[in-house]
Amino acid sequence: xxxxxxxxxxxxxxxxxxxxxxxxxxxxxxxxxxxxxxxxxxxxxxxxxxxxxxxxxxxxxxxxxxxxxxxxxxxxxxxxxxxxxxxxxxxxxxxxxxxxxxxxxxxxxxxxxxxxxxxxxxxxxxxxxxxxxxxxxxxxxxxxxxxxxxxxxxxxxxxxxxxxxxxxxxxxxxxxxxxxxxxxxxxxxxxxxxxxxxxxxxxxxxxxxxxxxxxxxxxxxxxxxxxxxxxxxxxxxxxxxxxxxxxxxxxxxxxxxxxxxxxxxxxxxxxxxxxxxxxxxxxxxxxxxxxxxxxxxxxxxxxxxxxxxxxxxxxxxxxxxxxxxxxxxxxxxxxxxxxxxxxxxxxxxxxxxxxxxxxxxxxxxxxxxxxxxxxxxxxxxxxxxxxxxxxxxxxxxxxxxxxxxxxxxxxxxxxxxxxxxxxxxxxxxxxxxxx
Amino acid sequence: xxxxxxxxxxxxxxxxxxxxxxxxxxxxxxxxxxxxxxxxxxxxxxxxxxxxxxxxxxxxxxxxxxxxxxxxxxxxxxxxxxxxxxxxxxxxxxxxxxxxxxxxxxxxxxxxxxxxxxxxxxxxxxxxxxxxxxxxxxxxxxxxxxxxxxxxxxxxxxxxxxxxxxxxxxxxxxxxxxxxxxxxxx
Numbered sequence: 001x002x003x004x005x006x007x008x009x010x011x012x013x014x015x016x017x018x019x020x021x022x023x024x025x026x027x028x029x030x031x032x033x034x035x036x037x038x039x040x041x042x043x044x045x046x047x048x049x050x051x052x053x054x055x056x057x058x059x060x061x062x063x064x065x066x067x068x069x070x071x072x073x074x075x076x077x078x079x080x081x082x083x084x085x086x087x088x089x090x091x092x093x094x095x096x097x098x099x100x101x102x103x104x105x106x107x108x109x110x111x112x113x114x115x116x117x118x119x120x121x122x123x124x125x126x127x128x129x130x131x132x133x134x135x136x137x138x139x140x141x142x143x144x145x146x147x148x149x150x151x152x153x154x155x156x157x158x159x160x161x162x163x164x165x166x167x168x169x170x171x172x173x174x175x176x177x178x179x180x181x182x183x184x185x186x187x188x189x190x191x192x193x194x195x196x197x198x199x200x201x202x203x204x205x206x207x208x209x210x211x212x213x214x215x216x217x218x219x220x221x222x223x224x225x226x227x228x229x230x231x232x233x234x235x236x237x238x239x240x241x242x243x244x245x246x247x248x249x250x251x252x253x254x255x256x257x258x259x260x261x262x263x264x265x266x267x268x269x270x271x272x273x274x275x276x277x278x279x280x281x282x283x284x285x286x287x288x289x290x291x292x293x294x295x296x297x298x299x300x301x302x303x304x305x306x307x308x309x310x311x312x313x314x315x316x317x318x319x320x321x322x323x324x325x326x327x328x329x330x331x332x333x334x335x336x337x338x339x340x341x342x343x344x345x346x347x348x349x350x351x352x353x354x355x356x357x358x359x360x361x362x363x364x365x366x367x368x369x370x371x372x373x374x375x376x377x378x379x380x381x382x383x384x385x386x387x388x389x390x391x392x393x394x395x396x397x398x399x400x401x402x403x404x405x406x407x408x409x410x411x412x413x414x415x416x417x418x419x420x421x422x423x424x425x426x427x428x429x430x431x432x433x434x435x
Numbered sequence: 436x437x438x439x440x441x442x443x444x445x446x447x448x449x450x451x452x453x454x455x456x457x458x459x460x461x462x463x464x465x466x467x468x469x470x471x472x473x474x475x476x477x478x479x480x481x482x483x484x485x486x487x488x489x490x491x492x493x494x495x496x497x498x499x500x501x502x503x504x505x506x507x508x509x510x511x512x513x514x515x516x517x518x519x520x521x522x523x524x525x526x527x528x529x530x531x532x533x534x535x536x537x538x539x540x541x542x543x544x545x546x547x548x549x550x551x552x553x554x555x556x557x558x559x560x561x562x563x564x565x566x567x568x569x570x571x572x573x574x575x576x577x578x579x580x581x582x583x584x585x586x587x588x589x590x591x592x593x594x595x596x597x598x599x600x601x602x603x604x605x606x607x608x609x610x611x612x613x614x615x616x617x618x619x620x621x
Contacts, residue, residue, distance in 0.1 A: 003524050010520055014511040017540070267507040270485035271556075274501060276524040 003277045007285035008292070011259050015293070026297055029250035030243060032366070047136050049081045050091035052105040061111050066154040073147065080139045090402070095126060098239075099400050102127040102136040114151070240305050240399065244326075245333070245391035246366055248298050252290035252334040254358045256341030260286050261354030264345070269433065279430045283342055283423065290338025291331045298330035299323070302399075325398050329408070333391045336415045339422035340365070340387060346429030390414040436461055436564045436595050437482055437499070442491035443618075444477050451477040453618045454491065459564060461497075462590055465597040466609035473615040475599035476504050476568050482597070483566045497595070500562035504569050504599070506553035510542030514552045517541060518559065527560035547573045554582060565589060567598040571605065583608070 015022060057070045074083060084100065094100045105124040113121035125140050165172045169183020179202055182195050263269050263282070272282060302323055341358050348354035369388035371379040383389040390411045397407035437459040444452040452474045459465060459482075467475040480486040482493060483501035508517045514536040536548055536555075544552065550573045557565060565586070571579045586596050598605075606612050614621040 006520060006523050010509065010512065010516075013516070014509070017511055262510075266510055267503065267505060268509060270480065270503070271501070271507040271521070272524070273486075274484045274499075276521065 001281070001284065004281040004284040004288065007277060007282060008288045011285060011289045012292070014259075014262075015255075015289075025251050025254060026247065029246045030301070032246055032250070034239070034243070047081045047101045047139075048099065049083055049136055050086045050094055050100040050103040051083045052086060052088050052091045052103060054088065054108045055106045055110040057106060057111065061114065063115055063151060063154050063158075066157070068150070080143075081136060093402075094400075095128065097400050098128065102140070104140060240302070241392050241396035242370070243305070244298050244301055244330070244395045245369070245388055247301055248294040248330060248333045248391055249337045249340075249366060249388050250359075250362050251297060252294040252337035253341035253344070253362045254355060255293055256286040256290040256338035257345040257348075257358030258341075258355045259289055260342050260345035261348065261352070264354070264433065265352055269430075279427055283339075283426055283430060286342045287335045287338045287423070290341065291334035294334025294337065295327055295330040298334070299327065302326055322399055325404075325408075326395070329394050329398055329412070332412060332415050332419075333387065333394065336387045336419035336422065337362075337391075339419050339426055343422050343426040343429060346426055346433055384414070385418065387415055387418050390418070436495070436497040437597075438494045438496075439478075439482060439488075440492055440494075442478075442481055442488045442493060444474075444481055444486060445489045451618050452481065452488075455618075455620050457482065457613070457620070459595045459597050461563075461593050461595055463595045463611065464586070464590055464609045465595075466606040466612045467597065467599040467615060468601070468606050468612055469615035472617075474618040475615050477618075478615065479503075479566045479568050479597065479599055495564070497563035498560060499564045499566060500557035500559065502553050502557035502565075502567045502570055504572070506541075506549045508541050508549070508552055508556060511540050513538045513540060514544070514548075514555070517552060518555060521556055522559050525560050547575060547578070550574055551578060558585065563589075563594045565594070565596040565598075567596065569599055569601065571600070571602070 051074070059070060061068045061070060081102075083104075086094065086100075086103075088105070091100065091103045091105075095103050103124075103126040105126070107122065107124060110121045110123070113119065123140075123144065125137065127137055162172065165181050166183065169181045169186050172179050172181055181202060182198075260282075263272070269282070273279075277285075306323070340361070344358045344361050345354040348357045365386045365388050368379050368383040368386060369392060371383070380389075394408055394411035394415065397404040397411065401407060437457070439455065439457040441454045441456065442452060443450065443454050455474075455478065457478065467478065469475055477486065479501070480503065481488050482495075483499055484493070484495065485501060485503070509520070512520065515538060536552055537544065541549060541552060550570075554567070554570055557567060557570075570582060574582065589596060598609075600606055
């Protein structure tokens with residue numbers, strides 16, 4: 001590999017002499033990452049919302065004589081957002097690092113308060129800042145509104161039954177106490193009767209609660225929004241993982257393609273083929289270049305991101321201890337993207353157009369990776385055969401998962417397999433070029 | 436020093452070189468002549484090992500230096516950097532000087548200067564056999580004379596040189612002239 005190292009050193013020297021090219025190669029994917037994450041995050045994907053159940057919600061809740069299925073209600077919310085059941089600490093952690101854009105919390109005593117119908121229980125909604133958060137808030141408000149309408153009917157029925165009880169008498173319960181109620185109709189005949197006096201007392205008690213009960217009827221559940229505790233959207237996990245993957249894919253692929261295309265264009269491959277360097281060594285030098293540059297610039301992006309998070313005074317944030325784990329991932333991702341670029345450079349008919357072809361190939365690779373699987377399953381399958389989506393998942397896991405290693409190993413395995421196929425294709429094509 | 440047997444070379448459907456035999460002996464200066472597209476450059480590239488023959492075989496019994504018709508070098512590297520890199524890749528012990536060429540990227544050199552660098556790369560590692568494709572193209576008189584002096588010194592030392600040319604007076608320097616036409620040796 002001594003000769004591959006010599007060629008790598010040469011490529012790095014050439015790169016150092018092209019600062020403008022390097023600046024464009026770095027800034028362009030960052031810009032694209034920002035735009036894509038904006039579009040993907042706002043328009044396509046369902047926002048990820050944490051659901052914290054501090055009340056241990058039962059399967060069904062009976063209110064005002066009606067049965068409500070909690071599971072069905074949660075499923076209905078899931079039509080608009082990806083609802084993830086988490087414990088309180090994990091939800092807070094994910095909100096801080098941007099993995100979820102909001103946390104919906106059902107506080108302890110929620111169902112009891114709802115059943116009591118005295119005052120409105122509160123669902124708590126914590127959101128991050130930015131467009132997604134406002135979208136989630138709107139969706140949660142819409143959900144609470146539709147729930148309120150259903151509960152309103154139940155509450156009105158219940159209240160009508162109380163009114164009926166007051167009018168006609170009978171047995172009833174209120175605040176958990178059972179009463180045998182005479183009713184106003186019968187009370188008229190027994191004004192001096194002690195039961196009438198009791199009825200009057202109960203009626204007074206009930207009337208005392210009328211204000212709260214009516215308020216609860218109009219607005220059974222309140223949504224109390226506690227916003228702006230998490231990361232801004234721009235500093236979210238989604239943007240960082242996409243930015244890293246995009247910088248890596250774009251930079252490594254285009255760089256490897258450009259370096260190999262330059263050697264084709266300058267007709268140096270034929271000189272190297274005279275026993276100076278094998279095709280494998282030439283390819284290895286391009287993959288090494290891609291991996292090295294991806295690692296350096298990827299780390300730069302990660303550190304810049306971390307500094308921005310610190311500077312913005314965002315609560316939480318990922319521990320810096322995860323950054324070293326990013327290095328081998330960046331090297332692997334860079335090498336695989338480099339293999340893609342090298343293959344493109346050898347497939348391009350004209351050496352001079354190889355770099356442009358690489359850009360044209362990389363962009364759809366990236367777009368396929370961000371199309372939500374729910375929107376187009378076929379795009380997901382195709383994307384599985386390409387490096388970008390795996391890079392996103394790998395970086396996301398390494399930076400933000402509590403236990404990232406299973407996901408990281410699976411995605412690294414995918415990348416290795418894809419890389420092996422690309423390298424084999426690149427070698428075959430290079431053999432064709434020099435044969 | 437070099438023996439080619441039944442060598443042919445195709446570019447897709449086009450046959451650039453038909454089953455050709457060629458031998459280069461020690462101390463021999465051979466000129467390849469023929470019209471454009473005759474197959475001179477292809478034959479030299481195949482003899483140099485820069486191109487794989489489609490059929491046939493080439494045996495090289497000596498170290499070879501090769502100067503293609505269009506310089507094959509890194510445009511972003513200076514002449515010295517090009518020489519150093521190829522010397523190290525070839526395992527040459529001695530790194531050649533840049534032949535007094537300006538130390539700026541090769542892409543920014545004049546055509547003649549690039550050709551001088553191209554020739555300097557051919558002489559790297561002190562090869563015993565040289566394969567030069569129109570080596571004097573774009574060279575001034577002084578550089579041409581210098582080239583032929585170096586070629587003469589190599590021949591005197593038992594080396595061998597084969598070169599392609601369009602110029603009759605250059606072909607007349609050769610011990611043997613090989614005529615190529617349409618990929619065939621005539």
